[in-house]
Structure formats: C-alpha cells, structure tokens
Amino acid sequence: MSKIIKKSLLAPKSFPKLPNILGVNLYAMHAGIRKKNKLDTMLILISNSVNVACVVTNSKTPSAPVMWCKKIRNIGKARALLVNSGNANAHTGKEGIETVKNTVNAISKLFNFSKKEIYVCSTGVIGEKLDSKIITDAILKLDIKKNNSWKEIAESICTTDTFAKGAVSYFQYGGKKYKIIGIAKGSGMIYPNMGTMLSFIFTDFPLEKRLLTDLFKQSIEVSFNSITVDGDTSTSDTCILFSVPKKNNVKLVSNKNDKSVQKFTKALDKVSINLAKQIVADGEGAKKIISIKIKSAKTYKDAKTIALSIANSPLVKTAVAGEDPNWGRIIMAIGKSPVNIKQDLLSIKICGEKITKNGSLVKNYNEKVVATKMKSKEISIVVDLGIGNMEAAVWTCDLTHDYISINADYRS
Amino acid sequence: MSKIIKKSLLAPKSFPKLPNILGVNLYAMHAGIRKKNKLDTMLILISNSVNVACVVTNSKTPSAPVMWCKKIRNIGKARALLVNSGNANAHTGKEGIETVKNTVNAISKLFNFSKKEIYVCSTGVIGEKLDSKIITDAILKLDIKKNNSWKEIAESICTTDTFAKGAVSYFQYGGKKYKIIGIAKGSGMIYPNMGTMLSFIFTDFPLEKRLLTDLFKQSIEVSFNSITVDGDTSTSDTCILFSVPKKNNVKLVSNKNDKSVQKFTKALDKVSINLAKQIVADGEGAKKIISIKIKSAKTYKDAKTIALSIANSPLVKTAVAGEDPNWGRIIMAIGKSPVNIKQDLLSIKICGEKITKNGSLVKNYNEKVVATKMKSKEISIVVDLGIGNMEAAVWTCDLTHDYISINADYRS
Known part of the structure; x- marks a missing residue:
C-alpha cells in the first residue's frame, strides 16, 4: 500500500483568510530537505525586537532546536523564526547542535540580529543528520522584498499533515482593533505534554513578556x-x-487584571483551540473527531486526567471508528485512570443520549438510537462524576485502518 | 467484515499436557451465557480448605466479582473458584453484587463451604446484567464425579482469545517432586495494573498464606x-x-529464606511468565511478539517505566507491524516517559543489531540488515541507558489492521 496523502475527511473547506501583521515578514522556501519542489523551510523576520513566549516539549529526548529554544527563551525577545520540515534534527548528537548554531550564526550575520533573538524549529524524521548549508544557501537566495502568504508558510511546515492549518481572531479594546493569527502543524506523535507539535501565533496586542508567557501557558x-x-x-x-x-514605543500591558487581558485571552483561546482541533481533525487516519467532557469532578486536574484516559484508550477510539456504542470501554477507561471516583454516582452520555446513571445502565436505553447518532463525524462523550464542580474538555480522533496503513504499511 | 476468530499466528502448537493436582477437581460447563454449546463457566472444588493468594485489578471501576474477592482475600483460604466468561458483571450496580451473593450462597449451601472461601471471577462484556440462576442451575446439574480436563477449564474462560492458555513447571526439593500448573485468559484490554486479565495457578507445594501472597506478588x-x-x-x-x-497435615513453608522457596519462586516465575507471554501472543490482531529490555538503569522502576512507554507506543507497535526499523520512534517513546536519562549515553539494539550509540546513529548502520531481521515473529528491542545497573523486561505485540478489525469493524 502506498502512503496515504489524501486530504482528511475532517479538514476545513479551505485555509482561512489571514491578514498581515505589520512588521511580520513571511518567507517560504524549498531548501531541498524534501523532494520535488515542496516548500520545506520558512523564515519569519520581525522588523523590531519583540516580546515572545516559547513553550517546548517535556520530552527527555528533545531535538537540537528544542534545546536551543530552551536556552534563549528566558530572554523573551525575538527577531526571527526559522522552521524546516522533513527532518527533526533530533537524536543527532553534537552534529545536530552544530547545525542549529550554523543556521543561527548565518541569520545573525546576514540581518544583524542578536543570536538569542533567533528561534529555530525542525520537524520530520528523527535521527537523520540535517545539513545547515542547504538551509543557509536557501536563505541567501531569498528576495527579502517578496513576502509569501500565511498559507505557504503553513504548508512549508507540514509533514504527514494532509492540510495546512491556520486560524485568526479579532478583538476590540479602547477603540482599537487587535488581531491574533496562528498556524500549526501536526498529525501523528500527538500527545499533550506541553503544547504538542508546532504552532506559531502572532498578535499585534502589546504585552509585557512575563505576562505574555503566563497567558500563553494558560491558553496551551x-x-x-x-x-x-x-x-x-x-x-x-x-x-x-x-x-x-x-x-x-507603545505602552505594554503588564497587569493581568487589566481589562484588556480578558479580551485578549478569549481571542487567544479561540485561535489556539481552533488550531488544536484542526490538528485532531488531521490525526493520522482520522474519520471522526471525539470531544470528551468530564463534569462534576473535584479538581480540573482530575477531570482532565480522566478525559485523557478515555481519549488515549485504543478500545474507545476503535469503538468510535466502528460507530459502536460500546460504553463499557468508557467505564474501563475511567477506571484505569489514577483518579478516585464513586462508581455509583457515574453517568455517561454519548452524542447527547444518556446511557448510564447511578452506576449502571439506564432503564429505557435504546442502543440503536445511539448507534445511529454515532454515524456523525463529531462524537461527544460527556461523563458526569457527581462528586464536585470542576470540568475539563479534551479532543481526540478515532483509530482506524488508515492509522495502521499510514504508520505500518507505507514502506512496503 | 466479520469478527476474526482464527487462531493467532503466534499460538503454541498445542495445549500443554497438564497433570492433575490431588484434591483439585475441575468442572467446565455451558451455562448459557454464551451462544451454542460453548463452555462458558467453570468451577474448581478443592478437597480441603487451602491457602490462597489473590491479586486483583487496580481499576477504579472494578466488577462485582472483583469487589467480592477484595472482601474475602485477607482471610487467605479457599475451597472453590467459580468463573464465567461472556459477561464481566461490571458496572451492573447493586444487581451485579446480588448476582455474586446468590452464586456464592448456592455453592456454600450445596457443598457446605464457608462463603469466604469461595472465589468468583467474571470476564466478558461490561454493563450487561448477569443472571445468577443460569449459573446455579448449571452447577446443580453437574455430575461431581466426572472431572473435566485443564484444557476444557482453560477454554471455558476464553473470550476474544483465539487459543486456550496453560503452562506447567516442576521442581524438586528434599527428595520430593512438586508441580505448578496455571491457566490464563486474555487478548484485549491488557495492561498491567496488577496481574492483567485472569489467571489461576495451582501448586502442591505447601506454603503459609502470607508468604504465598508475597511470592505471588513478586512473580506477577x-x-x-x-x-x-x-x-x-x-x-x-x-x-x-x-x-x-x-x-x-503437612508442615507449611513460612520462611522466605527457606532453601525451597528459591526453587518454588523460579518454577512459579516460569509458569507465570509463560502464561503472560501466551497472552501477548494472543494479543488482538498480533502478528509479532515484541520483547523490550531496558538495561543499565538507575532503578528497576525506571527501567520498567521506560520499557512500558516503548511497549505502549502505537507508533512503535505499528513500525514493528510494518517491519520498519523506525528507531526514531523508540527514541520518542524513551523521551516521553517521565524518567530522567542522559541522551548522549543512550544506545539501542533491534533484533541484536546495534543502531544508536552515544546519542546518535552508529557509523556503519545498515538499515537493510535490520529490516530483514524484523521479518521474524519475535522482535527484540534492547535499550542501554548507561547510567546504572538495574534492568527490566516487558513483552507486547504489534499493532495491526486486524486489531482495528477486531475492535471496530465486527459489528458492521
């Protein structure tokens, strides 16, 4: 079987219209990491040194670019972002670190930026050496006056993604209109242990760097x-x-209680949740999006732990793929999480239909009704724990034959 | 697609020859929980009250029989074991607890056993009511003089299993020969959070009940x-x-330093590891067994945590299914575990071939050699962390299209 590259059934109809942000200049290139003329590298240059918040993977085997970002992020200033796809520059030892250094040095020299304001990301195959020269050569060839579109930028960072991901939201405050624009990539190896995958978000809202980081972490x-x-x-x-x-020279917002912050946060969440759901919609082999909400938990953390236990269960994910209201698997997934619950107070809804109540099946349960509703592309699972007043929501996709084809068959 | 029930490619050639244990009487029945004349219930009666060790799931949504076993196990004595397949009697509320009570009461009355010496297990669909009457009726019809075989007993507890699982080992001590006989069931919903699935092991070696539990926990x-x-x-x-x-009236071994204990432990591990590996060999859709060994860790727990992180990774499991030496996925799975490691000291072998060393690919790495070796049914992954002297081994199977078929397609 050849590698599946057809567009996800769950993809949005088209890439959204994303406006420019003054001072943010976009460049997409084919450096030659990927075959044919596929865009594989992007560079974003910012006219001034701006505040930046950077959150990276908790992986104990981080890539060389992640190590670099961890080193410079405390300074909280950025002028450039360089990202390539097709090679993750991960587990490449000292040579991988050299590659990052070389590209950063080249950009620093060419544009006269401080090295510590140049962010670098790589995504793709783990373990292969990444040649810095092909990237710096591509940058040297750039016509700096010609900007690319957000769509091209988003395309250049895709790997097994079947569509480019972008989102925008606007808000008004104090008579001024602000915008938040984000792009993301991700399809496999997706599990939240920070901000999963790659996502880059730009706003023209002026925020002090510490608050920027705090608000970004909350949104992630x-x-x-x-x-x-x-x-x-x-x-x-x-x-x-x-x-x-x-x-x-605008005054930066630095107080989290400033009235504008709430508006910004809401708009930021809108973009980040939109992008996160697009990543799930492009989950390898996905045919359905599953939203899981845990209600009436003692703490947000408890609710989220149970939600993720359900979301990560292959037995729940295959049941959804089979449009099978096999709610016993949800019970199992709740039970395997480390959170203490009261089984007798549990109730479960699938696609809005109540299935269990007080620790067993509801009396008038009609499986056929739920099975019919499960033919939909969006499946909701709501679990009420009945022991508190906190809730959490997570999203995942189903587990299908195409997942196996994408990850097992494509070399054969 | 219809449900796949063909025998696992990894099944042993035949069920092993298991000898009798004096005083252990075996009965397999068709009570009517499962269709046709399939054996679905088994009862084991023991001539005397004997010592017993019982370890159950850590699930926060345990079945009614598990709740019963937790209640009686501290007494540590057994006369009977009743097990049915086809219905897990889980998340069945008060009625589920009544079902257990009714069957225990019936056995207690019929054979004049203390209720607290009657162990009950159920395996199968979660959430469906289990009628105690069909089970007690079947027991009433038994001809107590006619024993069934271990094979029939093992068959009666199977659910999605494609073959019955049994194992035996022998050891000698003080001029006497002892035996350990075990059966098990399991194919899906398998993750060690105690002793996964069902397994019942019998030995004629006389052990005091507290030591019996300690040794059993170690072996599990x-x-x-x-x-x-x-x-x-x-x-x-x-x-x-x-x-x-x-x-x-034999003297029970109660001192863990008794010389016989080491022999017993070795023989017990042999049976329990044999049965555990058979469960993996019958993993839903499995075509390959994967053994994962983590060496040179700081602690056993660290080694096991990393081993399980690799074993539970769908990206590692699909790579093995595709006979693809995609070792970057192993790096990822090591990195996502919470254990601190030194990336620069890591080395990985797949099927005996060294792939990475000192944090990156070995110089003379030949992917084709590894890919050819991965055509084998048994795949070994060995990771050397280089930071300590503890090790752990775990076993899993690959993730194939048949897994999806078994768990998603069979209702359509």
Missing part, C-alpha cells in the same frame, strides 16, 4: 495540551507566541 | 505486570494462586 492548557492523537509525544514540540505591536 | 511483577497489548486495563483482572498440599 485548554488547547494544545487538551488534544491527543496517539498518546505519543514528539521530540520537537514547540509553541511560540509573538507580540508585535503596531508601533514600537 | 515480572510476568503479568510486565505485559501490555493495548494499554487498557480491564475492570475484571484477577490472578489467584492456590497452594494445595498433597497431605492435609
């Missing part, structure tokens, strides 16, 4: 850290949020 | 708790070890 918790495709965590996950004010 | 740790099929933990997992001495 309910978006990129609330999705899973396969329970596997990439070595390369990186999320970066850039605050690029329209004017250079 | 390196056998049933060292396997995984899908990372999902059943609501019904139960392992029970019965010590049934040949003579009733």
Whole structure:
C-alpha cells in the first residue's frame, strides 16, 4: 500500500483568510530537505525586537532546536523564526547542535540580529543528520522584498499533515482593533505534554513578556495540551507566541487584571483551540473527531486526567471508528485512570443520549438510537462524576485502518 | 467484515499436557451465557480448605466479582473458584453484587463451604446484567464425579482469545517432586495494573498464606505486570494462586529464606511468565511478539517505566507491524516517559543489531540488515541507558489492521 496523502475527511473547506501583521515578514522556501519542489523551510523576520513566549516539549529526548529554544527563551525577545520540515534534527548528537548554531550564526550575520533573538524549529524524521548549508544557501537566495502568504508558510511546515492549518481572531479594546493569527502543524506523535507539535501565533496586542508567557501557558492548557492523537509525544514540540505591536514605543500591558487581558485571552483561546482541533481533525487516519467532557469532578486536574484516559484508550477510539456504542470501554477507561471516583454516582452520555446513571445502565436505553447518532463525524462523550464542580474538555480522533496503513504499511 | 476468530499466528502448537493436582477437581460447563454449546463457566472444588493468594485489578471501576474477592482475600483460604466468561458483571450496580451473593450462597449451601472461601471471577462484556440462576442451575446439574480436563477449564474462560492458555513447571526439593500448573485468559484490554486479565495457578507445594501472597506478588511483577497489548486495563483482572498440599497435615513453608522457596519462586516465575507471554501472543490482531529490555538503569522502576512507554507506543507497535526499523520512534517513546536519562549515553539494539550509540546513529548502520531481521515473529528491542545497573523486561505485540478489525469493524 502506498502512503496515504489524501486530504482528511475532517479538514476545513479551505485555509482561512489571514491578514498581515505589520512588521511580520513571511518567507517560504524549498531548501531541498524534501523532494520535488515542496516548500520545506520558512523564515519569519520581525522588523523590531519583540516580546515572545516559547513553550517546548517535556520530552527527555528533545531535538537540537528544542534545546536551543530552551536556552534563549528566558530572554523573551525575538527577531526571527526559522522552521524546516522533513527532518527533526533530533537524536543527532553534537552534529545536530552544530547545525542549529550554523543556521543561527548565518541569520545573525546576514540581518544583524542578536543570536538569542533567533528561534529555530525542525520537524520530520528523527535521527537523520540535517545539513545547515542547504538551509543557509536557501536563505541567501531569498528576495527579502517578496513576502509569501500565511498559507505557504503553513504548508512549508507540514509533514504527514494532509492540510495546512491556520486560524485568526479579532478583538476590540479602547477603540482599537487587535488581531491574533496562528498556524500549526501536526498529525501523528500527538500527545499533550506541553503544547504538542508546532504552532506559531502572532498578535499585534502589546504585552509585557512575563505576562505574555503566563497567558500563553494558560491558553496551551485548554488547547494544545487538551488534544491527543496517539498518546505519543514528539521530540520537537514547540509553541511560540509573538507580540508585535503596531508601533514600537507603545505602552505594554503588564497587569493581568487589566481589562484588556480578558479580551485578549478569549481571542487567544479561540485561535489556539481552533488550531488544536484542526490538528485532531488531521490525526493520522482520522474519520471522526471525539470531544470528551468530564463534569462534576473535584479538581480540573482530575477531570482532565480522566478525559485523557478515555481519549488515549485504543478500545474507545476503535469503538468510535466502528460507530459502536460500546460504553463499557468508557467505564474501563475511567477506571484505569489514577483518579478516585464513586462508581455509583457515574453517568455517561454519548452524542447527547444518556446511557448510564447511578452506576449502571439506564432503564429505557435504546442502543440503536445511539448507534445511529454515532454515524456523525463529531462524537461527544460527556461523563458526569457527581462528586464536585470542576470540568475539563479534551479532543481526540478515532483509530482506524488508515492509522495502521499510514504508520505500518507505507514502506512496503 | 466479520469478527476474526482464527487462531493467532503466534499460538503454541498445542495445549500443554497438564497433570492433575490431588484434591483439585475441575468442572467446565455451558451455562448459557454464551451462544451454542460453548463452555462458558467453570468451577474448581478443592478437597480441603487451602491457602490462597489473590491479586486483583487496580481499576477504579472494578466488577462485582472483583469487589467480592477484595472482601474475602485477607482471610487467605479457599475451597472453590467459580468463573464465567461472556459477561464481566461490571458496572451492573447493586444487581451485579446480588448476582455474586446468590452464586456464592448456592455453592456454600450445596457443598457446605464457608462463603469466604469461595472465589468468583467474571470476564466478558461490561454493563450487561448477569443472571445468577443460569449459573446455579448449571452447577446443580453437574455430575461431581466426572472431572473435566485443564484444557476444557482453560477454554471455558476464553473470550476474544483465539487459543486456550496453560503452562506447567516442576521442581524438586528434599527428595520430593512438586508441580505448578496455571491457566490464563486474555487478548484485549491488557495492561498491567496488577496481574492483567485472569489467571489461576495451582501448586502442591505447601506454603503459609502470607508468604504465598508475597511470592505471588513478586512473580506477577515480572510476568503479568510486565505485559501490555493495548494499554487498557480491564475492570475484571484477577490472578489467584492456590497452594494445595498433597497431605492435609503437612508442615507449611513460612520462611522466605527457606532453601525451597528459591526453587518454588523460579518454577512459579516460569509458569507465570509463560502464561503472560501466551497472552501477548494472543494479543488482538498480533502478528509479532515484541520483547523490550531496558538495561543499565538507575532503578528497576525506571527501567520498567521506560520499557512500558516503548511497549505502549502505537507508533512503535505499528513500525514493528510494518517491519520498519523506525528507531526514531523508540527514541520518542524513551523521551516521553517521565524518567530522567542522559541522551548522549543512550544506545539501542533491534533484533541484536546495534543502531544508536552515544546519542546518535552508529557509523556503519545498515538499515537493510535490520529490516530483514524484523521479518521474524519475535522482535527484540534492547535499550542501554548507561547510567546504572538495574534492568527490566516487558513483552507486547504489534499493532495491526486486524486489531482495528477486531475492535471496530465486527459489528458492521
């Protein structure tokens, strides 16, 4: 079987219209890491040194670019972002670190930027050497005056993704209109252990760097850290949020209680949740999106732990693929999580239909009704624990034959 | 697609020859829980009250029989074991607990046994009511003089298993010959959170009940708790070890330093590891057994955590299914575990071939050689962490199209 590259059934109809952000310049290239003329590298240059928040994978085997980002992120300033696809530059030893150094040095020299303001990400195959020269050569050939589109930028970072992912939201405050624009990539090796996969978000809202990081972490918790495709965590996950004010000398918002912050947070969550759900919609082999909500838990953490236990269960995911209301598997997945619950208070709904109540099946349960509703592309699972007042939501996709084909068969 | 029931490619050639244990009487029945005349219930009666060790699932949604076993196991005595397949009697509320009570009461009355010496297990569908009457009716019809075989007993507890699982080992001590006989069932919902699935082991070696439990827990740790099929933990997992001495008034071994204990432990591990590996060989859709060994770790727990992180990774399991030496996925799975490692000291072998060393690919690596070796039914992955002297081994199977067929397609 050849590698499946057809567009996910769950893809949005088209890439959204994303406006420019003043001072953010986009360049997409074919450096030659990937075959044919596929875009495989992107560079974003920012006119001024701006505040940045960067959150990376918790992996104990991080890639060389992740190690670099961890080193510079405390400074919290950015002028450039370089990303390549097709090679993760992970588990490449000292040579991998050299590659990052060489590209950073080249960009620093060429544009006269401080090295510590140049962010680098790589995504793709683990363990292969990445040649810095083909990337720096491609950058040297760039016509800096010609900007690429957000769509091309989003395409250049795709690997097994079947569609490019972008999102935008707007908000108004104090008579001014602000925007938040994000792109993301991800399809496999998706499990939230930070902000999963790659996502880069830009806003023209002016935020002080510490608050920027705090707000970004909060948003990641309910978006990129609330999705899973396969329970596997990439070595390369990186999320970066850039605050690029329209004017250079604008007053930065630094107080989390400032009235504008709530508006910003809401708009940011909208973009990050939108991108996170697009990643799930492009989950390898996905035919259905599953949203899982745990209600009436003692703590948010408890709710989320149980939600992820259900979301990561291959038996739940295959039941959804088979449009099978096999709710016993949900009971199993709740039970295998480390959270203490009261089995007698549990109730479960699938696609809005109540199935269990007080620890066993409801009396008038009609399996056929639920099975019919499960033919939908979006499946909701709601579990009420009945022991508190906290809740959490996560998203995943079903586990299908195409997942096996994509990950086992394609070399044969 | 219809449900796949063909025998696993990894099944042993035949069920082993298992001898009798004096005082252990075997009965297999068709009570009517499962269709046709399939054996679905078994009863084991023991001539005397014997010592017993019982370890059950850590699931927070345990079945009614598991709750019963937890209640009586501290007494540590057994006369009977009743097990049915086809219905797990899990998440069945008060009625499920009534069912257990009714069957226990019936056996207690019929054979004049203390209720607290009657162990009950159920395996099969979660959430369906289990009628105690069909089971007690079947027991009433038994001809107590006619014993069934171990093979029939092992068959009667199978659910999605494609073959019955049995094992035996012998040891000599003090001029006497002892035996350990075990049966097991399991194929899906297999993840060690105790002793996964069901397994019942009988020995004629006389052991004091506290030591029996300690030794059994140790053996479970390196056998049933060292396997995984899908990372999902059943609501019904139960392992029970019965010590049934040949003579009733024999002196029980109670000191763990007794020289006989080492011999017993070795023979017990042999049986439990054998049964555990048979469960993996019958993993839903399995075409390959994967053994994973982590060497040179700081602690046994660290080694096992990393081993299970690899064993539970769908990306590693699909790579093995595809006979693809995609070792980057092993790096990923090591990295996603919570254990701290030194990436630069890592080395990996697949099927005996060294692939990485000192944090990157070995120089003369020949992927074709490894790919050819991966055509074998048994795949070994050895990871050397280079930071300590402890090791752990776990076993799992690959993740194939048949897994999806078994768990998603069979209702359509």
